[in-house]
Amino acid sequence: MFGGQSNLLQAIETIFSTYDPEIIAVxxxxxxxxxxxxxxxxxxxxxxxxxxxxGKHVIHCNTPSYVGSHVTGYANMLLGMTSYFAQHTGISxxxxxxxxxxxxxxxxxxxKRIAKKMQANxxxxxxxxxxxxxxxxxxxxFYPKGGTTIEELISAGDAKFSLGIGQxxxxxxxxxxxxxxxxxxxxxxxxxxxxATDRFITALSRYANVKVxxxxxxxxxxxxxxxADMHSYLYGKRVALYGDPDWLIPMTEFLVMLDMKPxxxxxxxxxxxxxxxxxxxxxxxxxxxxxxxxxxxxxxLLHQWIKQEKVDLLIGNTYGKYIARDEDIPFVRYGFPxxxxxGHSYFPTVGYHGGMRILxxxxxxxxxxxxxxxxxxxxxxxx
Amino acid sequence: xGDFSKKVAISAIYPVMEKENKNIYLLGREKxxxxxxxxxxxxxxxxxxxxxxxxxxxCVFCGSRVVLYPIADALHVVHGPIGCASYTWDIxxxxxxxxxxxxxxxxxxxxxxxxxxxxxKKLYAALTTLIDKHKPAAAFVxxxxxxxxxxxxxxxxxxxxxAEKGITVLPVHAEGFNGTKxxxxxxxxxxxxxxxxxxxxxxxxxxSINILGDFNLAGELWMLAEYYRKIGINIIAQVTGDxxxxxxxxxxxxxxxxxxxxxxxxxxxxDMKEKYGIPYxxxxxxxxxxxxxxxxxxxxxxxxxxxxxxAKLLVATELKKLxxxxxxxxxxxxxxxxxxxxxxxxxxxxLVKALRLIGVQTVVIGSQTGNKDDYNLIKDICDEGxxxxxxxxxxxLQHFIRExxxxxxxxxxxxxxxxxxxxxxxxxxxxxxxxALAGYEGMLNFAKEIYATAxxxxxQFVRKSPSQEEPRIKNxxxxxx
Numbered sequence: 001m002f003g004g005q006s007n008l009l010q011a012i013e014t015i016f017s018t019y020d021p022e023i024i025a026v027x028x029x030x031x032x033x034x035x036x037x038x039x040x041x042x043x044x045x046x047x048x049x050x051x052x053x054x055g056k057h058v059i060h061c062n063t064p065s066y067v068g069s070h071v072t073g074y075a076n077m078l079l080g081m082t083s084y085f086a087q088h089t090g091i092s093x094x095x096x097x098x099x100x101x102x103x104x105x106x107x108x109x110x111x112k113r114i115a116k117k118m119q120a121n122x123x124x125x126x127x128x129x130x131x132x133x134x135x136x137x138x139x140x141x142f143y144p145k146g147g148t149t150i151e152e153l154i155s156a157g158d159a160k161f162s163l164g165i166g167q168x169x170x171x172x173x174x175x176x177x178x179x180x181x182x183x184x185x186x187x188x189x190x191x192x193x194x195x196a197t198d199r200f201i202t203a204l205s206r207y208a209n210v211k212v213x214x215x216x217x218x219x220x221x222x223x224x225x226x227x228a229d230m231h232s233y234l235y236g237k238r239v240a241l242y243g244d245p246d247w248l249i250p251m252t253e254f255l256v257m258l259d260m261k262p263x264x265x266x267x268x269x270x271x272x273x274x275x276x277x278x279x280x281x282x283x284x285x286x287x288x289x290x291x292x293x294x295x296x297x298x299x300x301l302l303h304q305w306i307k308q309e310k311v312d313l314l315i316g317n318t319y320g321k322y323i324a325r326d327e328d329i330p331f332v333r334y335g336f337p338x339x340x341x342x343g344h345s346y347f348p349t350v351g352y353h354g355g356m357r358i359l360x361x362x363x364x365x366x367x368x369x370x371x372x373x374x375x376x377x378x379x380x381x382x383x
Numbered sequence: 384x385g386d387f388s389k390k391v392a393i394s395a396i397y398p399v400m401e402k403e404n405k406n407i408y409l410l411g412r413e414k415x416x417x418x419x420x421x422x423x424x425x426x427x428x429x430x431x432x433x434x435x436x437x438x439x440x441x442c443v444f445c446g447s448r449v450v451l452y453p454i455a456d457a458l459h460v461v462h463g464p465i466g467c468a469s470y471t472w473d474i475x476x477x478x479x480x481x482x483x484x485x486x487x488x489x490x491x492x493x494x495x496x497x498x499x500x501x502x503x504k505k506l507y508a509a510l511t512t513l514i515d516k517h518k519p520a521a522a523f524v525x526x527x528x529x530x531x532x533x534x535x536x537x538x539x540x541x542x543x544x545x546a547e548k549g550i551t552v553l554p555v556h557a558e559g560f561n562g563t564k565x566x567x568x569x570x571x572x573x574x575x576x577x578x579x580x581x582x583x584x585x586x587x588x589x590x591s592i593n594i595l596g597d598f599n600l601a602g603e604l605w606m607l608a609e610y611y612r613k614i615g616i617n618i619i620a621q622v623t624g625d626x627x628x629x630x631x632x633x634x635x636x637x638x639x640x641x642x643x644x645x646x647x648x649x650x651x652x653x654d655m656k657e658k659y660g661i662p663y664x665x666x667x668x669x670x671x672x673x674x675x676x677x678x679x680x681x682x683x684x685x686x687x688x689x690x691x692x693x694a695k696l697l698v699a700t701e702l703k704k705l706x707x708x709x710x711x712x713x714x715x716x717x718x719x720x721x722x723x724x725x726x727x728x729x730x731x732x733x734l735v736k737a738l739r740l741i742g743v744q745t746v747v748i749g750s751q752t753g754n755k756d757d758y759n760l761i762k763d764i765c766d767e768g769x770x771x772x773x774x775x776x777x778x779x780l781q782h783f784i785r786e787x788x789x790x791x792x793x794x795x796x797x798x799x800x801x802x803x804x805x806x807x808x809x810x811x812x813x814x815x816x817x818x819a820l821a822g823y824e825g826m827l828n829f830a831k832e833i834y835a836t837a838x839x840x841x842x843q844f845v846r847k848s849p850s851q852e853e854p855r856i857k858n859x860x861x862x863x864x
Contacts, residue, residue: 007434014435018778030464031528031560034498065464066494066529138806138845140781295492319472 004037005045012058013051019142022150025077026060033064057150059084069269070336071168071244074102078173081125085150086157088181093158096208097183098124099173101166101190101246102336103350105133110348111165111191114201117216120208123152123159133345157181161207165200166190166246168271190246191350193254193358194223219352226356230363231259233383237366240264241315242302243335245274245293251315251334253281254355258362260313264305265291268298299323313365330365334358412436415774417758420767426758428773431563437776439724439797440751444527445471446567447557449814450647451523451574453598454626455479458519460489462506462537463527468492475814477598479625480605484517493529503535510544510552520628521551523574531558551628553577564726565646565752572651575622575631579655582632590685591617593637593661595652596644597668599624600814603821607668610822614682614693622648635659639684641666641677646727646752667729668821669829670737671702701823709741712830717742719837722789724772724780724798725812728753728761734793734812735764741830743837746787749775777801791837806845808836 008026015024028039039060052058061080063073078099098115100108109129115122130146156162162177162185164170174185186207191200197220205212227234237260241248245267255262263286267274274293282289290305299316303323306314314324317335324331338344348354367383374380414427432438444461448471452459461468468490479485491509493502510522522544526537541552553574557567592611597604604624611618620626620634640652640663652663664684666677675698682690721743723734728750735745748761749772761771770783781801784792792802795813802809810832812820818828 010433011435014433015437018435019437029528030466030498031532034529034532064495064498065466066498069465134804136804136806136845137848138804140777140801140804142778295494 003035004032005042008037008039008042009046009049009051012046016051016053016056021056021143023057023059025080026058027063027073027077028060029063030065033062057084069244071102071246071269074169075172078126078170079176081153082156082173082176082180085153086177086181086183087154088157088183091158092160093155095121095123095155095159096204097156097159097162097177098122098204099162099164099170100124100126101164101169102244103165103190103247104345104348105129105131106346106348107190107350107354110351110354114191114216114351115204115208117213118201118204118208118210119213120204120210122204122208123155124148125153125156157183159183161185163188163203163207167273168244168246168269189250189253191354192247192250193355194220194227194257194352195253196250197351197355216352223352223355223359226359227258230359233363233366234258234260236261237313238263238309238311239313239315240302240306240311240329241334242266242299242320243316245269245271245277247335249274249277249281251358252278254358256281256285258359261286261289263289263309263311264302265289266297266299266302267293268295270294303327313362315362330369332358332361332365334361412779416770416772416779417762419762419765419769419771424759424762426755426762426771426773428758429752429754430774432774437778438751438774439776439780439795440774441564441567442559443561443563443567443570444525444557444559446564446647447525447555447571447574448567449475449598450568450571451555451623452485453477453479453623454521454523454628454631455485456482456520456627457485458489458510458513458517458522459485459487459525460491460506460509460513460522461525461527462491462502462530462535463493463525464529465490465492467525467527475598476600476816477624477814478600478602478605481627484519489513498529498533501533501535502530503537503540506535506537506540507544510540511548514544514548514550519550521553521578523553523555525555525557527557528559531556531560551578551581563752568647569650572648572654575651576654576658578628578631580632580635580659582629584633584636586636587638588617588619588636589638590615590687590690591619591637592639592641592681593620593622593634594618594624595622595640595642595663596648597621597624597821598644598814600816601819603668603819603825606819606822606824610678610697611681613697614678615687615690616681616685622651635661637661639664639681641681643668643729644727645729665729667733669730669733669825671705671740671823671826672736673733674822674826705823705827708827709830712834713740713742716830716834716837719743719791719833720746720787720789721791721793721833722747722780722784722787724749724775724792724794726751726795728757730812732757732760732764735761737826737829738793738833740826741833743791743833745769746789747772747780747783749773749780781805791833806842808833808839808842810836 043058043060046052059080061076063076105128108127112124125148127148131144134144162174162183164174164187167187171187177183178185188200188203189196191197201212239255239260239262248265248267252262278291306327314320314329314331315334317337318339320331333341347357349357417424417426432440444467452475468488472488473486491502491505497505524537524541537554541554545552555574556570604621608618619637620630640655640661642648642652642663642665645665655661664680667673678694682694721738723731723745725731731748731750738745745765747770751774753773791808792798793810793812796815799809818832819825820829
């Protein structure tokens with residue numbers, strides 16, 4: 001009735017005095033947005049009243065549940081981070097900002113490994129590695145070592161370039177950096193599969209002005225070797241997949257490259273680019289493919305499509321297990337959330353190594369099915 | 384109030400925690416933390432959580448959802464933006480022996496347009512479509528925060544759909560800002576209250592009970608129902624585990640309400656006492672003592688010798704199997720120390736007794752929603768020095784665990800990371816539990832689960848990583864020899 005200002009002010013005070021963080025990130029909700037709380041105004045008041053200790057920060061973003069999807073929320077907080085922290089001093093630090101899309105902590109670590117291998121001067125944000133996959137050492141730490149520091153976030157404004165990894169999640173933040181600090185940007189796909197990784201590495205090589213080392217080319221070669229060895233198991237297999245556009249697009253491209261047929265694709269996240277990208281990837285190679293995004297593109301629709309004509313493989317988050325079971329389809333878990341299997345936060349699926357991991361999962365699912373269904377005399381030892 | 388001077392000094396033993404130990408207790412929470420054996424024990428509780436305290440509590444909607452969710456042949460529609468439905472989609476292991484409709488999390492997926500122009504039309508469309516498609520026995524419509532603010536008249540929509548489709552459509556006023564999870568329990572009970580007594584049947588069924596407050600997690604209610612059947616008791620309605628709308632409608636024909644999870648169901652029991660004159664008793668099904676008492680009390684209520692004899696026989700038969708099996712666990716577990724943090728205090732009390740039975744001492748105990756009576760009971764059954772806490776938070780919990788050297792933490796999903804990061808065992812005693820823990824079989828499962836987690840080899844390796852110090856032999860040549 002009277003607005004949420006006093007609650008938020010109280011919360012800020014309590015959190016700083018009890019939990020002692022460096023930053024408090026405030027996310028608005030459907031309720032606070034609709035009753036008209038102005039986070040900018042409340043946080044300014046908090047600073048004026050001395051509720052934010054010296055050297056500490058409170059940042060915010062607007063995330064009412066009725067606008068966009070979970071990806072919108074991710075993108076909005078990235079925007080919040082750049083709006084609050086990035087500073088342009090006029091003296092370039094020659095770094096390339098890597099703005100990370102919605103990927104696992106291990107994927108962020110893998111992208112950093114690739115950048116290091118290329119000797120590129122990069123700074124990644126956000127970075128959940130070391131935070132969301134912190135080691136077990138008998139200590140309960142509220143703020144594990146890892147991730148991006150405040151100094152690094154500030155330094156984003158002096159970078160020579162920003163590379164957004166995943167259009168939906170990162171473009172707003174990259175744009176903001178350009179507008180606020182004149183840091184030019186480019187957007188690339190999340191490096192899932194061979195071609196998207198090629199493009200990421202090419203882009204990084206260009207913007208950071210570094211060579212691609214032989215060891216990385218060897219990683220590519222190993223992925224290709226694995227595909228070549230196994231391609232006959234992949235040919236023509238019909239795949240249904242669902243999830244967030246930022247990973248669906250490169251994953252679909254990878255599946256096509258593997259000579260598989262991604263026939264049904266849905267994403268609940270809106271955005272016009274989805275259709276044109278999918279058309280571009282699937283148009284000639286898989287003309288029968290059906291794809292749709294936005295609020296009516298749900299798993300119910302996907303299930304109906306599958307019932308009309310079966311697929312050989314389903315790829316998506318845990319919620320797909322009901323469809324996989326109903327239709328008896330091999331199922332590879334990918335995306336967010338995965339609530340019923342482990343490994344996704346530890347073993348990267350980006351880069352060439354990650355491509356091998358995806359391949360391992362797909363082939364494992366398909367070959368387990370072959371073994372399960374093979375008549376006694378056809379059960380093969382060597383596959 | 385407990386003696387806090389000692390506790391702050393403990394941080395010296397754990398140098399890593401120094402920074403976080405700056406303030407262990409939130410200002411104003413001192414009276415919500417006490418110690419068993421303290422002469423001035425007077426627990427402050429049932430208070431709203433302080434903003435920013437990172438309470439482990441949940442919202443009104445969550446409370447109403449967990450109570451009504453197990454009604455398997457009802458349609459559950461969440462009227463709000465997609466998040467509320469998405470986060471409560473099939474997360475509760477409340478099993479159904481028949482329909483699975485409850486596991487679907489239907490939502491009206493409100494968008495900006497509806498927030499501005501109202502969501503009643505969308506709700507009407509969703510309800511009529513879903514009712515035609517799924518033919519549910521009744522429908523529950525949960526209103527969320529935003530619905531309360533934009534002012535949709537869900538009562539009117541429910542009435543309209545109910546008249547058109549000829550089924551009961553009940554609004555559940557679960558706007559998040561109306562209180563805490565506990566208030567959510569109440570609004571769920573209000574909805575149930577409207578359903579009860581709507582069948583044709585009025586006459587009391589002899590020797591009959593309603594089971595209130597068991598949600599059939601991991602099939603627990605099936606075991607309990609079997610016990611009751613064995614001693615000759617008829618079950619009218621299961622509220623709400625493996626629940627059916629028709630059974631709940633005729634719950635008024637039962638002679639007695641047997642209430643577990645008193646936090647969620649006492650309101651309904653009182654309401655039914657007032658309306659239909661049905662008395663109620665409070666029971667718990669965890670641990671041998673409480674499980675047996677539940678059966679005895681029900682038998683005693685009906686004042687029928689054959690029922691009491693059957694109950695005694697059942698208890699004796701079960702114990703004959705169970706006690707030898709537990710003995711082995713007790714021998715191995717003796718000396719282990721447990722910390723308990725759960726939603727309802729009544730369950731916490733059962734846990735103390737069940738743990739004692741297998742040799743485990745409770746050293747920290749707390750609840751999200753306990754009242755004064757609960758905490759007085761807890762104080763009486765706990766050993767002197769046990770820390771008792773109301774509406775706690777991660778910073779306190781991890782501190783108490785280390786201070787009291789607990790080796791097992793029993794709680795819900797939010798407590799698991801605290802236990803595991805500290806390198807101690809964890810047992811899930813909440814909605815997400817995978818094993819049935821109620822009844823006699825459940826007691827054995829509980830002992831197994833506690834044993835498996837407390838004795839897991841993994842914990843010994845937590846503090847034994849290879850030394851990070853410089854090797855003693857510095858000379859490379861010497862090292863190679």
